[in-house]
Amino acid sequence: MIRLFHAMKALHVKSVLQRPKKSFIPSSLLPTAHERFSTASAVPLAKTDAWPKDVGILALEVYFPAQYVDQTELEKYDSVEAGKYTVGLGQTQMGFCSVQEDINSLCLTVVQRLMERTKLPWDNVGRLEVGTETIIDKSKAVKTVLMELFQDSGNTDIEGIDTTNACYGGTASLFNAANWMESSSWDGRYAMVVCGDIAVYASGNARSTGGAGAVAMLIGPNSPLVLERGLRGTHMENVYDFYKPDLASEYPVVDGKLSIQCYLRALDRCYAFYRKKIQNQWKQAGTERPFTLDDFQYMIFHTPFCKLVQKSVARLLFNDFLSAKTDVQNSRYKGLEAFRDLKLEDTYFNKDVEKAFQKASQDIFNQKTKSSLNLSTLNGNMYTSSLYGCLASLLSQHTPQQLAGARIGAFSYGSGLAASLFSIKVSQDATPGSPLEKLMSSVSDLPKRLASRKRVSPEEFSEIMTQREKYSHEVNFSPPGDVNSLFPGTWYLERVDGMHRRKYARRPL
């Protein structure tokens, strides 16, 4: 893991105080953690008009709980038909947290692990933003708790705070971090985007769509996963598909059918905006042609459950088909011509369309998307971190050579609703030691880590959910449970005092 971050030497930091005449000097980043520049000396690049090159994801850390429940066993326990969760939803296992973990501990863990893995000095972070919908305090941001980790470094000048809208908060944070880095506010340091959630549902069928986890991403210039500039299709509207109006409960109110319709409608709209924007870019560069799924080498999606993602790939193909010219429809989409007069908005529950385009898009799904669902299949819905868990899965299931130069389409959806489709361009350089190879090798242990989790029976899982309900309103308690059931290096809730103040401790690495 240590070798990962030679890549980050590529980040240049303007250090005007020491060297007023030079403009860009390689930072004293890794591996020598001693040679730090102080927080105060990080000077704004206000005089520099150019955006830094290739802003994107330099490093990525995924955290998921060390325990899971098996969905086949859960089907039996819930007395539902066999396959309802495993085939109908496409879910195999589901991670979950005991009372020992909360949103703060999840984010503490993933941030510290990322910092340790990259050996980044704590004062090299100039922005940190958290996206979450797991609200345990209506005022105090998770970000403020994370400041605890930075205390020893003396680095308190870190912009960014918490962002919330259902599962969209991570994406909003990512966009904000990238914008910061291209703006006059950038002080030459890295940004960190943290997203995490504990997704739990009241007992019943919906409970099987839970999950838990967190992702931290280090954002900087010269990255191997570049956020493509100007290419974001966003769609927002006011709907009540999934929301959490009962503030005293961890559980959401869900209108399942409406939520699927909203997800697919947002996908349609975002894809339309995205295509328009990229086609405009191409036009400016002298090329006029329609954007299709062929132009995405890989596609990742926010994943409430895996089956919806397969439907989404089919849906995008349906979009391509409807916007193609008649002769293209006849030649390229053979056998689908019968659907050509349909309208997007009339087909959210059209089973014929769904079936036909799912069949037609099966190969596309297998080639471009399936590998991104590994974590979601085995851990469930991580809400804000779901999409970025898919990215990690994709990286862990391919070689750098397979991904080099690819454009990855990414669809982020948060109920309520806010959605964006954007794209990530993978760097061309896949050689050993390249930033891409290092980033990918850092997440290559994902399948092994998933396999090392402990399986818990549905009975015990259900008991732990009841415990969560009980303790969510308590004060003056230390959570029950064995700290050794957590992965090494995991932060956990040690105590909530009489004033609701939370104290955390870390299981040794």
Next chain:
Amino acid sequence: MIRLFHAMKALHVKSVLQRPKKSFIPSSLLPTAHERFSTASAVPLAKTDAWPKDVGILALEVYFPAQYVDQTELEKYDSVEAGKYTVGLGQTQMGFCSVQEDINSLCLTVVQRLMERTKLPWDNVGRLEVGTETIIDKSKAVKTVLMELFQDSGNTDIEGIDTTNACYGGTASLFNAANWMESSSWDGRYAMVVCGDIAVYASGNARSTGGAGAVAMLIGPNSPLVLERGLRGTHMENVYDFYKPDLASEYPVVDGKLSIQCYLRALDRCYAFYRKKIQNQWKQAGTERPFTLDDFQYMIFHTPFCKLVQKSVARLLFNDFLSAKTDVQNSRYKGLEAFRDLKLEDTYFNKDVEKAFQKASQDIFNQKTKSSLNLSTLNGNMYTSSLYGCLASLLSQHTPQQLAGARIGAFSYGSGLAASLFSIKVSQDATPGSPLEKLMSSVSDLPKRLASRKRVSPEEFSEIMTQREKYSHEVNFSPPGDVNSLFPGTWYLERVDGMHRRKYARRPL
């Protein structure tokens, strides 16, 4: 009001689809609302390396409730000594909301009023972000409710979502909006920053520090209130001074003494960072001298209560004094020499320091800050919108000539904690018809609007607070109360249905 927005012609929008060869074309903004460019045609400026000029606040709208309670009467009602609220806190009146208003309705009102006042077409907004700590849904953002206003325009491609950390969310949103406008994500349209809160406390002394209100700001280039580039001192740390861990209650948990200490410590730290940054900028430009309060022509502060702001001005003078050279201390700060060996961190509750520097800074306070406290004095704490309400007050109490060319220091504080000190440079042009003059004339009615509110007795106020407590968990109800008690043009909560879904209506203008 209508004339305000000729100023906005100054915003240039790249409209590549229609005119691919030209890069900057004056937008078809106001006053002809017909000549709109479609959302989809707003094309990213990805090819342009330069940041737009003078990004800042183009227009500003303040909303506060149409009713208030008198603090002298509240002192009697609460059976506390006379002057405890009015002198001790410096508060004269306090605005409050009945059950008819919630955070969504407040923000709907202020956004619609800003759009009406500026006559901005709804599809000219490309980003809208909300800062609030009034959480009535743990997942669904206020921003999504505001999308309702944009529905008729068909504009759904609007980035930005909700941001939360106590009273800091508005500032985080403002920074994010400005960053967006300088980044490759900018599509040439305006950004809107919305902040609002309903600040209520359990019955007792703390209740007098409540308030309610919302501010919407239109952000764009060529603004009369420019966010000075690279000049932000930020300080964040993990403390439990004010927080809302009881999710079922509207009321916070407050450690009052700790919160004041945290506020002042954050002020010290932010001021130190800010000074370092501006001194670095000066040094780069060839000037070496210490920054002092003389370099702020005006200063505005997040205002939990007005007395703390006066203490803060004194505190900044104490900072100037401690960092001055001995000869300057002796000459410029005559009579204060006895305090020269003190340390900032030891003096948060040093009454001698407080008294001496409050006296020494009295003129500074009167000249630079007092006029910004008009709204806070008469309406109370608006949390995220407090600082921007101070800005509005400042603008409403001066002539454009008085403010032209000034640097306004702005201190934003959110418990937990997150704080930033930044500065706003007022444009030089104060002539009639200038953007500055138009912006200022648009808020000049603030004192008149405040005077038009209805005074409500402490008894009735207390009843309404009890009603708020009762209804905050209800479903299936229409809020009690007379819609005619709201200002014309105010959105209000019409109904919460059995599924917690909220419907709003608007009192006609």
